[in-house]
Amino acid sequence: MPDTRSTGVVITRRRWLTGMLAAAALPAVAACGRGDAANAGAGPTVTDLTGRTVVLPGPVRRVVTIPMPAASMMIAVAGRPDVLAGMNAASASAIRTGFLGEVYPQLLSVRTDVAGAEFAPNVESVLAAEPDVVIQWGDRGAGILDPLTNAGLTVVSLTYGTQDDLEGAVTLYGELLGAQERSKRIVDGMRARRTRLTERRPTGTSPSVLYMFGDADGFPVAGAGSYNHFVTELVGARNPAGAIAQQRATIGIEQLLAWDPDIILLGNFGPALPADLYGNPALASLRAVRERRVYKVPLGGYRWDPPSQESPLMWEWLAGLVRRTGAPGLRSGVVRDYEFLYGTAPSAAQLDTILQVRANAGSSDYADFGR
Incomplete structure (x- = not known):
């Protein structure tokens, strides 16, 4: 099977600081952003969980997460809450009623209108959050990905459901945030505890x-x-x-x-x-x-x-x-x-x-x- 990981590089401008750009100009802006970032090479290059290579135009400091578990995972890998610029409303409900809402009350004001039903992105709200990168599902159809990339946003995609997917996401977040030591510690801890549980499995x-x-x-x-x-x-x-x-x-x-x-x-x-x-x-x-x-x-x-x-x-x-x-x-x-x-x-x-x-x-x- 051919290796497709080198295809689909998505490089765009990080922020749109004015509302002067008409919707018709979006594809041109996106194309310009791809070329500029590819030449500059200022940010990390990662392979997301769908096998797609993504080159970021600069350091990742602000992230919008559309998949539900991704918000708290990003905070855990970063070791701080200010990395989160937007999240799914279902992520926010868990934070609001859970431990993170108590210890990081600032998370309660993070915007939650970045996605609607079935993870469909609200592109206008995502753009307003000015993210360096958007985390989105990559295995649920182009309909929830294309609106983001067409709007000039840098998107990193996830797959979901297995322990390998989980460990891959944690590792990916570490690469995006320059927090590889933290992400490695989380993954290594998972593997060690899984081994212990397997060894102690009752007969x-x-x-x-x-x-x-x-x-x-x-x-x-x-x-x-x-x-x-x-x-x-x-x-x-x-x-x-x-x-x-x-x-x-x-x-x-x-x-x-x-x-x-x-x-x-x-x-x-x-x-x-x-x-x-x-x-x-x-x-x-x-x-x-x-x-x-x-x-x-x-x-x-x-x-x-x-x-x-x-x-x-x-x-x-x-x-x-x-x-x-x-x-x-x-x-x-x-x-x-x-x-x-x-x-x-x-x-x-x-x-x-x-x-x-x-x-x-x-x-x-x-x-x-x-x-």
Whole structure:
């Protein structure tokens, strides 16, 4: 297969400081920017996760992130919040209700109108944020990429869903920001903790763990194409929805009752709490309900459900639930990781909030979880 990584170099001017340029002039401006930057070679050259080479016209100090996990990941790799010039509104909602919103209140004023439904960019708002680079999905069609590049913006693209994608994104952000040492430390830490979990994977019958996205209505679950499936298998458990190829699928109550999972996880993309399932008479026969093994997934610098810089903490949290060991040392691990990632250690009260102690108070084995 031919190597296509040398194609598709996108080099453009970093800022449009006036509104004098008519829309018809955009392609010409973009072409001029590509030539100027290629000759100047002032910024880093990176290969994004789609294999496309991108040469930046200068140092990266301001970033707009359209993929949801990218905002907090960029902050963690940079080691500071001021690198973020714009983000997806869904990223902001996690920050607003999570740890980062408390320790970096300035993030609450970062613009969130840079994208609409299905990651479609709001080009006018992105331009107004004056980014050095825009992070966008590269595997979801040209319709969400071309408007950005046609407007003269430098775009770096991501792929999504696997641990390799996660490590590749962290590495890419380090190259963009000149923070390779920090990004390497994050990736090396992930690999070491993954190895330890694999070596300690329990033998014998695997408990079943069903991840549900937490919607208020219906039962959307994570299939084999999801990162949640990877995490479930990593800790030695079994995903009853593993026969579903998709990342996400909605099932009926009959299927849920037929699967009868040992553990149910409720994600942070919806409001559902363990109490909602415990109080639902239609679910009273479920093993996870009878044994009080329904848990709301933690939310820290970002949601722990999808792949992010905090994924190793999710692995350890779930391993503690599956093995019924309570994940001893998890709380101190959160403190240690957050001191590096965000420069601030969470207080005991903040740890309780991150680990959803209140929401999970009625669930088994959670009273002293992580201590």
